[in-house]
Amino acid sequence: MGITTILDACVLIAFSRRDHQHHQRALAILSRPDTELVINPVTMAEYLIKSAQLNRDVEADMDRLCGHAGIRLVEESELTKTTPWPVSLARTRAATALKMPDTIVLATAELLDGQVATFDGLLRETARARGRLFDDITSGEHR
Numbered sequence: 001m002g003i004t005t006i007l008d009a010c011v012l013i014a015f016s017r018r019d020h021q022h023h024q025r026a027l028a029i030l031s032r033p034d035t036e037l038v039i040n041p042v043t044m045a046e047y048l049i050k051s052a053q054l055n056r057d058v059e060a061d062m063d064r065l066c067g068h069a070g071i072r073l074v075e076e077s078e079l080t081k082t083t084p085w086p087v088s089l090a091r092t093r094a095a096t097a098l099k100m101p102d103t104i105v106l107a108t109a110e111l112l113d114g115q116v117a118t119f120d121g122l123l124r125e126t127a128r129a130r131g132r133l134f135d136d137i138t139s140g141e142h143r
Contacts, residue, residue, distance in 0.1 A: 002034035004114030005134050007071065008105045009046040011117050012039075015069065022119045029117050029134070030069045037071045040108045044073060046101055079111055096126050106132060 007029075014026035030037060039047075044062060051061040065071065079085040092107040093100065102123040109116045109127065115134040116127040127133040 003032075003036070003134070004109075004112050005029065005032075005035040005037055005117050006105055006109040006112065006114045007037060007039045007043065008116065008118035008120060008123060009043050009101070010119045012044075012047040012065065014119065016065070025119070030071075036114075037069060038074055038108070038112065038114060039071055040074050040079075040104050042104050043101065043108075074108055074112070079108070081111070096130075098123060098126055102126070106130070 010022070011026050011029055014020040014022035015030055017023060020026070029035075047065075048058050048062055051058045066073065076085070079088070088107050088111060089100075089103055092098075092110065093103040096103065096106065098106060102118075102120065105116055105118065105123065106127055108114070109132045110130070114132070116123065116132050117134040118124055118127070124133060
């Protein structure tokens with residue numbers, strides 16, 4: 001497989017809502033044949049909040065999304081290969097001043113030698129500066 005693409009929750013939200021302004025971009029990201037789509041479990045939890053609020057079967061929603069879009073959840077062992085995960089997070093947060101949800105996405109990309117797919121302006125800018133931004137298909141920002 002080609003590029004390891006770490007998904008931000010906003011990509012999944014846009015993918016799941018046909019009326020979302022970034023829906024077509026999210027479809028393009030999730031349908032790229034040359035990428036391995038990966039998400040940190042905490043980022044997945046962020047996406048699943050709406051399902052939980054609606055008293056849906058959250059686990060079934062997660063399984064359906066992962067199966068339909070071919071998304072793989074990162075395993076804890078992948079995050080702690082060389083450095084404890086909290087240490088990686090702390091270092092990334094200190095170096096970037098991103099909020100923790102965005103820090104999780106970027107730190108995951110750095111640990112897995114992947115690229116960040118997001119529509120969030122600040123995360124895009126930071127990922128680009130650190131050489132971790134998924135290509136221009138994700139242009140069009142929101143904050």
